[in-house]
Structure formats: structure tokens, C-alpha cells
Amino acid sequence: MTSAAVGSSTKPVSPNTSGLDWGLIARQIAGILRLELRRNLLSRRSFGLYFLAFSPVGLFVIWALSPATEVLSGPAEAVAQVFAPIFGGFPPIFLGYLPTIIFLSALITFMSLFRSEILEHSLHYYYLTPVRRWVLVTGKYCSALISACCVFSVSTTLLFLLICIPFGLGDASQYILQGPGLGYLTTYIGLAIMACIGYGAVFLLLGLFFRNAIVPAAFIWAWESINFILPSLLQKISVIHYIRTLYPIPLPEGWLAVTTDATSPWMSVPGLLIFTALVLTFAGWRAGRMEVNYEGD
Amino acid sequence: MASEQQPQSVEETIVFDNVSKFYGEVLGVNRINLTFQAGITGLVGPNGSGKTTLMNLMTGLLRPTQGEVRVLGVSPSQPQNLFARLGYSTQFDSFPGGMTGYQFIYSYLRVHGFPHGEAHNLTWQTLERVGLTDAAERKVAGYSKGMRQRVRLAQAISHGPQVLVLDEPLNGLDPMARAEVIDIFKDLAETGCHLIISSHILHEVDMIADRVVLLSSGYVVAEGEIGGVRTEMNDHPIQVLIRCNKPSTVAARLFEHDYIVGASLHDDLQGLEVQTRDANRFYSQLNEIVINEEVDIETVTVADADVRAVYQYLIGNEGEAR
Amino acid sequence: MAVYERTYKRYKGALTPQWTRFLVLPRYAYEEVAKSKLFTIFFVLCLLPPVIQAGRIYLYHNAAKIFSAVPAAAEFFSQFMSINAEFFGIVMAMQSGLAFIVALFIGPGLVSKDLANNGLPLYLSRPISRTEYVLGKFAVLGILLSVITWIPGLFLYALQSIYAGWGWAFQNTRFAASILIGSAAWICTISLLALAVSAWVRWRPVAGFVMFMVFLGGGFFGLMINALFRTDWGSMINLGVVIGRIWEGLLGLRVTENLPLWAAWVSLALFCFGCVQMLNRKIRAYEVVS
Numbered sequence: 001m002t003s004a005a006v007g008s009s010t011k012p013v014s015p016n017t018s019g020l021d022w023g024l025i026a027r028q029i030a031g032i033l034r035l036e037l038r039r040n041l042l043s044r045r046s047f048g049l050y051f052l053a054f055s056p057v058g059l060f061v062i063w064a065l066s067p068a069t070e071v072l073s074g075p076a077e078a079v080a081q082v083f084a085p086i087f088g089g090f091p092p093i094f095l096g097y098l099p100t101i102i103f104l105s106a107l108i109t110f111m112s113l114f115r116s117e118i119l120e121h122s123l124h125y126y127y128l129t130p131v132r133r134w135v136l137v138t139g140k141y142c143s144a145l146i147s148a149c150c151v152f153s154v155s156t157t158l159l160f161l162l163i164c165i166p167f168g169l170g171d172a173s174q175y176i177l178q179g180p181g182l183g184y185l186t187t188y189i190g191l192a193i194m195a196c197i198g199y200g201a202v203f204l205l206l207g208l209f210f211r212n213a214i215v216p217a218a219f220i221w222a223w224e225s226i227n228f229i230l231p232s233l234l235q236k237i238s239v240i241h242y243i244r245t246l247y248p249i250p251l252p253e254g255w256l257a258v259t260t261d262a263t264s265p266w267m268s269v270p271g272l273l274i275f276t277a278l279v280l281t282f283a284g285w286r287a288g289r290m291e292v293n294y295e296g297d
Numbered sequence: 298m299a300s301e302q303q304p305q306s307v308e309e310t311i312v313f314d315n316v317s318k319f320y321g322e323v324l325g326v327n328r329i330n331l332t333f334q335a336g337i338t339g340l341v342g343p344n345g346s347g348k349t350t351l352m353n354l355m356t357g358l359l360r361p362t363q364g365e366v367r368v369l370g371v372s373p374s375q376p377q378n379l380f381a382r383l384g385y386s387t388q389f390d391s392f393p394g395g396m397t398g399y400q401f402i403y404s405y406l407r408v409h410g411f412p413h414g415e416a417h418n419l420t421w422q423t424l425e426r427v428g429l430t431d432a433a434e435r436k437v438a439g440y441s442k443g444m445r446q447r448v449r450l451a452q453a454i455s456h457g458p459q460v461l462v463l464d465e466p467l468n469g470l471d472p473m474a475r476a477e478v479i480d481i482f483k484d485l486a487e488t489g490c491h492l493i494i495s496s497h498i499l500h501e502v503d504m505i506a507d508r509v510v511l512l513s514s515g516y517v518v519a520e521g522e523i524g525g526v527r528t529e530m531n532d533h534p535i536q537v538l539i540r541c542n543k544p545s546t547v548a549a550r551l552f553e554h555d556y557i558v559g560a561s562l563h564d565d566l567q568g569l570e571v572q573t574r575d576a577n578r579f580y581s582q583l584n585e586i587v588i589n590e591e592v593d594i595e596t597v598t599v600a601d602a603d604v605r606a607v608y609q610y611l612i613g614n615e616g617e618a619r
Numbered sequence: 620m621a622v623y624e625r626t627y628k629r630y631k632g633a634l635t636p637q638w639t640r641f642l643v644l645p646r647y648a649y650e651e652v653a654k655s656k657l658f659t660i661f662f663v664l665c666l667l668p669p670v671i672q673a674g675r676i677y678l679y680h681n682a683a684k685i686f687s688a689v690p691a692a693a694e695f696f697s698q699f700m701s702i703n704a705e706f707f708g709i710v711m712a713m714q715s716g717l718a719f720i721v722a723l724f725i726g727p728g729l730v731s732k733d734l735a736n737n738g739l740p741l742y743l744s745r746p747i748s749r750t751e752y753v754l755g756k757f758a759v760l761g762i763l764l765s766v767i768t769w770i771p772g773l774f775l776y777a778l779q780s781i782y783a784g785w786g787w788a789f790q791n792t793r794f795a796a797s798i799l800i801g802s803a804a805w806i807c808t809i810s811l812l813a814l815a816v817s818a819w820v821r822w823r824p825v826a827g828f829v830m831f832m833v834f835l836g837g838g839f840f841g842l843m844i845n846a847l848f849r850t851d852w853g854s855m856i857n858l859g860v861v862i863g864r865i866w867e868g869l870l871g872l873r874v875t876e877n878l879p880l881w882a883a884w885v886s887l888a889l890f891c892f893g894c895v896q897m898l899n900r901k902i903r904a905y906e907v908v909s
Contacts, residue, residue: 024410031407035393043395048828052836056843063847071849082846090842100839104832111824119822121391124358125452129408130380214827215661215724221835288374292358294389295320 028131032139033146040109040147045116048108049147052101053155056086060162075164075175079184083163084249087156087188094225097159098195099240102152103224106199107217109148111207113140114287124292134284141204141280148196153189160185180248187248194246198239198272201279208286242272308370310334311355311460311491316364318350324515325350329364331510331520333493337486339506340495341608346512348495349388352462355493356385368460381409384453388464390445392437398424398448399433402455409456423455426481428474442469450478460491467498479505503604511611518611526607533601533610534558534572537579540595544569550586554578570600640747644755645762648729652763658724662767665717669771672710673778676702680782702779704870707794711772711870715805715862718764719834725763726813727826729756730902735821743904753814753898760810769802797869805862808887811894818901834858851877855886862887 039045063069072078089096117123126136164172164181175181202220206213224240235241244251245268311333318325326347340348353359354366357373371378392401399420406416424433427447432440437448446469453461463482467475482505486492496502502509503523511519511526519526540563541547548560548569556575563569573579576599587594600606652658678685682696733739742752776795780788788795813830820826837856844853854860860876861883867873868880 027410027412028408031404031410034407035404038395039393052832055840059840059843059847066848068848086843086846090846095835095839095842097839100835104828104835107831108828115824117393119824120394121389122393124385124387124389125393125405126408127358127376128356128380128383128385128453129405130377130410131408132377212724212727212824212827214727214824214831215657215720218720218723218831289360291360293320293353 025132025135028129028135029139029142032126032131032136033143036113036140036143037147040144041150045112046147049105049151052105052108053151054158056097056101057155057158057162060159064162064166069166072167074167075172075181076179078163078167079160079175079181080249083160084247085251087159087191088244088247088249088251094221094240097156098191098243099224102148102192102195103199103221105148105152106196107203107213109144110141110200110203111213111217113144113204113207115207115211115213118292118294121294127292133288133290134281137204137280137284137287141200141283144204145196145200148200149193152192152196156189156192157185160188184248187246191243191246194243194269194272195239197276198242201276201283202239205279205283205286208283208290236271239272239275242268242275306370311369311493312365312367313351313354314365314367316354316361316366318347318354318359319362325359326354326512326515329517331517333491334508335486335489335491336507337482337492337494337505339502339509339604340493340512341497341499341502341509341604342512343612345514346612347515348512349464350515351510351512352385352387352464352493352495356383356462358385358387381456382458383460383462384456384458385462386449386453386464386466388468390442392445392448394438395436397434397436398429398440398444398451401437401448402452405452406455411456419455419457423451426454427451428477443471443474446470447474447478450481454481454485458490461485461493463492463494465495465497467496467501475501499605499608500603506604509604509607511608513612519607523604523607534574535576535579536600537571537573537576538568538596538598538600539571539583540568540597542567542593543590546590547583547586547592550590551579551582554582568595637746641751641755641758644752645759648725648756648759649763651728652725652759655724661724662721662763665714665721665767666771668713668717669710669775672706672775675700675706676775676778676782702783704794704872707772707775707798708866708870708872710775711768711798711801711866712863714768714771715802715866718768718805719809721763721767722760722809722813723827723830726760726810727817727820727830728823729759730814730817731821731823731826734818734901739902740904749902749904753902756814757810760813761806764806764810765802768806769798772798772802794870797866801862801866801869804865804887808858808862808891808894811891811898815894815897815901818898852882854878855882858890861890 040049069078072081085096087097089099094100114123117126131139160181161172164175172181176185203213203217206216206220210216224238227235227238227240228244246265311331313329313331316329317327329351340351342348350359354361355368355373357376357379360374366373368379369382371382373379393404396404402423403416403420406419407413409416411419421430421433424430427450429444429447429451432444437445440448446466450463450466453463466482467478470478479501482492482494486507494502494506506523508522509520509526510517539547544562544566548562548571551557551560551571556573556578558572558574560569560571571579583597586592601610678696679700679702682693686693686696733742739752743749747755773795776788776791776798812833816826816830816833817823820829838859841853841855841857841860844856845851854864854876855878860878864874864876864878864880864883865887867875868883
């Protein structure tokens with residue numbers, strides 16, 4: 001060991017105590033992203049995300065190679081009859097790629113942002129940095145969102161391509177590039193991202209409130225499942241409400257569905273973003289009030 | 298403590314103002330009024346006495362149930378202002394998974410807001426300071442307990458804090474590393490840093506701390522410079538060891554006074570141990586005896602004015618002092 | 620003067636019967652479970668649907684008296700709310716769903732805590748075998764889930780029998796048997812799933828997530844297989860469909876799922892067998908670290 005004076009020769013971060021130093025905040029968020037992206041995409045924690053996102057791809061590959069594709073006339077029919085219901089969900093049960101796989105992935109990715117650090121007893125390292133708590137929440141949320149969006153953009157694209165390719169590359173490219181395929185694909189990727197945005201914020205908040213957030217998550221899933229039979233006002237307090245109206249290929253809702261005025265896309269996207277911002281603001285407040293005490297965890 | 302030192306402004310001290318912390322119905326600490334000044338302060342007390350709670354309150358990891366904490370004039374609820382100036386090495390022996398020693402320190406410096414170059418330089422300087430440069434590229438999970446202790450210390454001091462809070466920082470260190478870490482503490486204290494160190498190893502606290510705070514069951518039982526604390530404890534006679542050529546004469550003359558509680562001669566008849574209730578009168582009387590009886594004094598030392606003795610008297614055997 | 624030898628003497632008193640010892644585990648587990656106010660509230664709420672259904676049985680049999688002034692209401696309660704197989708099917712489907720949430724609440728922590736704290740060697744160094752340990756943990760869930768499944772189910776059956784007469788009870792013994800068999804199958808399945816997941820995943824929240832994923836993920840993959848390959852066999856991995864089909868078969872309800880009944884039973888049996896194998900691999904007094 002040497003006796004070189006640490007800190008005395010360097011200038012520590014001097015926070016702007018009166019107002020917000022946006023340059024510093026940007027550097028801090030970049031620092032958080034650096035740490036968290038590695039955890040979300042390259043650590044053992046990311047296994048669940050990859051498994052959930054890409055296991056349907058395996059099944060689609062088997063389907064693409066099987067004679068089951070022969071009963072369909074082409075990519076357009078395959079997308080409408082196979083891809084759309086698998087992606088959007090099978091009524092009346094809330095099971096589908098978006099409502100199940102993206103829901104569960106968001107649950108494991110966003111809920112573990114704080115909860116896994118509490119379990120690993122390492123959250124205090126963040127709490128001992130000169131980072132405002134809302135900045136920490138924002139940084140962690142953005143990192144998980146980037147990870148989830150990257151993974152689901154890739155997996156949605158793969159699923160879509162696997163649905164089209166069995167009908168020949170010519171038909172597939174014509175459907176995608178000259179037909180409505182590309183528009184549909186872009187919309188489905190956008191919907192996957194919207195689901196990550198909405199569910200992510202909700203699960204991040206749950207992770208801050210509950211030691212074991214699975215039971216509340218089960219209730220949220222149940223709430224989302226019965227969304228289509230709820231009164232119009234209650235339907236708005238959910239993520240799926242804003243997404244459902246944006247499906248490029250509408251899904252049947254079942255005979256129990258309560259018919260409401262469809263929310264226009266121009267309202268759905270800002271509506272979801274406002275909902276997310278409110279949830280994140282609440283999460284930031286909660287993170288600021290939270291004590292780091294690992295007793296009982 | 299403030300009264301014993303040169304008074305410092307609130308911006309230069311750590312202040313606990315009537316602070317209590319309850320975990321549900323369980324008492325953490327109760328009605329703590331303390332002022333920590335620059336230098337090394339030792340927090341001493343048995344397990345569950347409230348040392349870690351006090352440190353967690355100071356660093357904002359816990360919020361007080363009642364009262365207020367100010368660290369250099371800043372509330373711990375303002376992390377953006379506090380943690381650029383404070384470092385805390387906790388007792389949690391846990392690390393973010395999969396990181397090397399270098400990555401661990403560098404990554405959190407980036408979260409502080411340091412740009413790459415500065416964070417890189419600070420990381421290497423700190424690792425060099427705690428003697429971990431050789432292990433910098435190894436995973437922290439593979440470190441020995443002593444190395445993990447040192448990398449935590451490195452992380453706490455990497456950004457050059459003015460206040461350093463260290464929870465049992467000497468645990469798990471071998472004697473050599475322990476001496477080196479103590480040197481670091483002393484260096485930092487000399488630069489005007491506040492160091493608050495909790496430890497069970499009383500003789501080391503005695504060696505490094507300028508002041509001590511003794512805690513028991515969530516209450517402060519004593520605080521201040523250790524000699525001063527001992528003098529204030531009138532219930533326990535002070536034990537003084539005298540090595541001299543005429544111990545029996547000294548003992549006989551001392552027994553003429555009612556503030557002398559006891560005296561015993563050493564087996565080699567070259568010294569005695571005296572117990573007195575009034576140290577000041579005892580020392581002036583000893584001077585008189587030395588002159589009048591022509592006694593050759595080799596040494597005069599107080600036997601129980603160290604942290605261990607104070608701890609034993611005030612807290613007793615409930616702790617785990619070593 | 621007396622000298623008393625105070626050396627070690629082994630206990631020579633009466634011991635509890637061997638077969639009751641596994642009940643020590645639920646005793647302490649219930650203490651732990653009862654500490655959660657949220658769980659206690661939820662568990663009490665789980666009993667609310669059977670209470671409401673009991674009220675419905677009461678109304679069905681007393682509608683003429685209660686609504687004598689409003690013949691339309693009396694007719695509605697006596698005609699459209701008949702107590703039949705559908706009635707018990709709805710009750711048991713709802714209670715099965717609630718039972719899964721109860722298992723989700725307490726199941727993940729049952730074994731994982733012992734594994735995380737190295738408690739298993741302590742248990743197994745007592746006169747308690749691996750089977751008894753699993754049985755004890757199983758009993759924690761088994762007893763709790765019974766309280767919200769077949770016990771209220773049989774209570775409703777008994778209530779209906781009291782009102783409708785014992786003739787009705789003898790004619791419809793199938794309902795009672797179905798309630799018992801269906802509940803036992805479901806309790807067995809979700810309890811073994813909870814224990815197996817808890818034994819393999821040491822972190823309780825993660826164990827809860829895996830359990831939730833088995834239910835939802837299995838359901839989704841089942842539907843996806845059905846949709847992709849135009850088959851019904853995918854439903855064999857959809858626990859919700861499997862138990863639904865079993866209720867339909869037991870109570871003689873209209874079949875809504877195309878899965879054969881025997882396939883549903885086979886699926887459940889395979890599922891339980893898999894869980895038992897997972898427990899067998901993990902519940903050991905020692906751990907082999909490779």
C-alpha cells in the first residue's frame with residue numbers, strides 16, 4: 001500500500017445545490033445505464049428474459065418446417081390467422097405473446113431492478129452515491145426498457161418472419177416489402193415496446209413496494225384479463241386498453257365484452273405515456289422514502 | 298464533545314439532534330444528541346447497541362423516527378448534496394455480481410458523475426492505496442475476506458469524501474493489513490476528514506480514535522476524549538501504576554488520605570498499584586511524597602483509562618469486547 | 620452433606636407417535652404465515668364466495684316465502700338459480716383459482732427458506748425422514764387449501780341436502796365425490812408444484828415468479844401449439860384447461876375443451892410425477908457441489 005492521497009488531488013463531483021445540473025444528471029444516468037445494461041443483458045438475471053422472449057421462436061421454427069403450414073394459402077392468411085391471435089391473445093383468456101410473454105418478461109426484468117439488489121444486499125451502493133432518487137429510478141427504468149425493447153424487437157421480427165418464410169422467400173418478401181407486412185411488423189414491434197413501457201413502470205413500482213410482488217402481479221394479470229368486460233372508465237386504468245385498440249389486425253373480444261368507444265391511436269400512445277409518467281413519478285417518490293435495511297429479505 | 302474541542306460551525310460537524318429510531322416496536326437508538334467533529338471518532342458498544350443504526354442514520358440508509366441528522370450541514374435525505382462528500386463502508390459483505398475489483402470501484406464512480414478519465418485514474422489510485430492493484434482485474438467474488446474488506450474501503454474513499462463512515466473496517470484483516478489500513482485512517486484524519494469508525498477491537502479503537510462514543514441498548518452511555526470520560530467516572534476509582542524504588546513508603550504515605558481506596562505492592566517490590574477516587578489530589582500528593590521521601594520514580598501510568606476499561610465499567614460483560 | 624451427580628441423562632419420557640411428527644412442520648409454518656396481515660385478509664376473503672353461494676342456496680329454497688310480494692323475483696330465484704352441476708362447477712372453479720393464489724402466496728417460501736439457510740441437514744438429523752419432511756411441507760398447503768376448496772364445497776352440498784331433502788343428497792352423491800376428488804387432484808398438483816419450485820429456486824420472489832410462469836407460460840404455449848399445429852393436445856400443458864376439463868368430467872358438465880378426459884388425468888399425473896422427481900433430487904441432507 002502506498003500513501004498517495006486519494007481524493008485530495010482530484011476534484012470530486014460538485015453538485016449544484018440550488019438547481020438541477022442537467023449535465024451531471026446525464027452523466028449519472030449514463031453511469032447507471034452502463035451498470036444496469038450489463039446486468040439486464042449479460043448476467044444470469046437476463047436468462048429469464050431471453051428464455052421467455054425466444055422460446056416461442058423455437059416453436060415457430062418447428063412449425064415453419066412442419067406440414068402444418070400447408071393448410072394456409074400464404075403469408076397474409078398466416079399472419080391474420082396464426083400470428084395475430086398468438087401475438088394479441090386468445091379470447092376470452094388473456095394468454096398471448098404480448099399479454100403473457102411480454103407481461104412475464106416485464107415482470108421479471110423491471111421488478112428485479114430494485115428487488116434483486118435488495119436480495120443481493122447491494123442496493124446500498126447506489127444509495128450511497130450523490131444521485132437523486134428519481135434519477136436512479138429513471139436510469140434503472142431506461143436500462144430495463146432498452147434491454148426489453150431490444151430483445152422483443154428482435155423476437156417479434158423473428159416470429160413475423162418465421163410466419164411468412166414457409167410460403168417461399170418470393171411471397172414473403174412481396175408481402176412484407178410491397179404488401180402490408182412491413183407496416184404490420186412495425187406496428188407489432190411498436191406494440192411490444194408500448195407494453196414494455198406500460199408494464200415496466202407498473203412492475204418497477206411493485207418491486208419498490210412489495211417483498212414478494214408475485215401475488216400483486218397475479219392480480220394485475222387478472223385485472224388485465226377481465227379488462228374487456230369492465231365498464232368504460234375502469235378499462236382506462238390498464239395497459240392493455242391502450243394497446244388493444246392499436247392491433248393492426250383486430251381480435252375478437254368474446255361475447256362478454258363490453259363495447260366501448262375505441263380510443264384513437266392519437267390518444268392511446270400519449271395516454272399510455274402519461275400513465276407511465278405518473279407511475280414513475282410515484283416510484284421516484286417511493287424510492288426517495290425507502291430505507292435500505294435488508295432485515296427479513 | 299463539541300465543548301471539549303474548538304467549536305466548529307454546523308457546516309463542519311455531524312450533528313444528531315434528539316434522534317430516535319424504532320424498528321416497529323424494537324428500539325434502534327433513542328434520543329441521541331451528538332456532535333462529531335473532524336478527526337477519528339470510535340463507536341463502541343456490544344452487538345445490538347445501535348452502532349450500525351447510528352451510521353445508517355448518518356448516511357440516510359435509515360430515516361429517523363424522530364429528530365434530525367445533519368452531516369456538514371446537509372440532511373441525509375438530500376443524496377445529491379451529501380454523498381459527494383461522504384463515503385460509507387458498510388458491514389454488508391456483498392457486491393454486485395460478476396464484477397472485478399476495478400469494475401466495482403470504476404462503475405460507481407461513473408454513477409457519481411465522474412467522466413471516464415477521472416474515474417479511471419481515481420480507481421487505480423484508490424486500488425493502489427489499499428494494496429489491491431494486483432487483484433484489480435480479478436472478480437470480487439473470488440477475493441478473500443480481507444480483500445473484500447479492503448475493496449469496500451477503497452470504494453468508500455474513491456471519490457475523496459470529507460466524511461468517512463466505516464462499520465467494522467478492521468474485521469477480517471490480517472495484522473499487517475490492519476496496520477496499513479489504520480495508517481490510511483490516520484492520514485485521512487490529518488487532512489481534516491471526519492472518520493467515524495465502529496469496532497469491537499477496543500485496543501485498536503484506543504490506538505486510533507481521538508474520541509469515542511460508547512453505546513449500549515440504543516443509548517449513548519459516554520462520549521468524548523477517552524481520558525476525559527474516565528475522569529468523569531467517579532464511581533470507579535482510577536488505577537495508577539507506579540514503578541519506583543520505595544513502593545512500601547509511597548503506599549504508607551498515600552494511605553494517610555481518604556481518597557486513596559487501595560494500594561498493592563508488586564511482587565518484585567519495585568512498584569505498586571494505587572486506586573484513588575480523586576486523581577488531581579492524588580497526583581499533587583504523589584509529587585510531595587516523591588520530594589519528601591526522595592523516591593526515584595521510573596514510571597507513572599494510569600492502568601484503566603483506556604477504552605477497554607471504560608467499556609468494562611460502563612457496559613460490563615454484555616458486550617463482546619476483545 | 621449430599622452429593623448430587625448432574626451428568627447427562629437421556630430423555631426417557633413418552634414420545635409422540637412417529638406418524639404424527641410431520642405435523643410439527645405445519646405448526647410452525649402456520650405461525651409464520653399468520654404474521655402476514657395481507658395473507659390473512661386474502662384467506663378470509665377466499666371464504667366469501669362460498670358464503671355468498673350459501674346465501675344463494677338459502678334464497679333458492681326460500682324465495683317463495685321471502686319474495687311473496689314480488690312473484691317475479693320469487694320465480695327468478697327458484698327458476699334461474701337452480702342448484703345443479705353448473706352451480707358446483709362454478710363454485711369449485713372459482714375456489715380452484717383462489718387456491719392457486721394462496722399457493723402462490725405461501726408455497727414459494729416453504730422449502731427455499733430451509734435450503735437458503737442450510738436448515739435441511741438440521742431437520743434430517745432428527746428422527747424425521749425425507750418423505751416425512753416433504754409430507755410436512757405438503758400438509759402446510761394441503762390443509763390450508765382444503766379449507767377453501769373441498770370443505771366449503773361439501774358444506775354447500777350439505778346445505779343443499781338439508782334444504783332439498785336426503786333424497787336429493789342420495790341422487791347427487793356424484794357432486795360430493797366430484798368435489799372431493801377434483802379438489803384433491805388440484806391441491807395435490809399445485810402443492811407439489813409449489814414445493815418443487817421452492818426446492819429448486821432459493822429466492823422466494825423468483826420461486827413465486829417461476830410458479831406463476833408455469834401456469835401462465837404453460838397456458839400460452841399450450842394455446843400456441845394448438846393454434847400453430849391445429850390440434851388440441853397442446854392443452855395438456857395448460858394447467859387451467861386440464862383442471863377445467865377434469866371438473867367438467869367429474870361433474871358431468873357440458874364439455875367446452877376438446878381435450879379428452881383421460882388426457883387431462885394423464886397430464887395431471889405426469890405433472891405430479893415430475894414434481895415428485897424434482898423434490899426427490901433436491902431434498903437431501905447434503906448437497907453435492909460440482
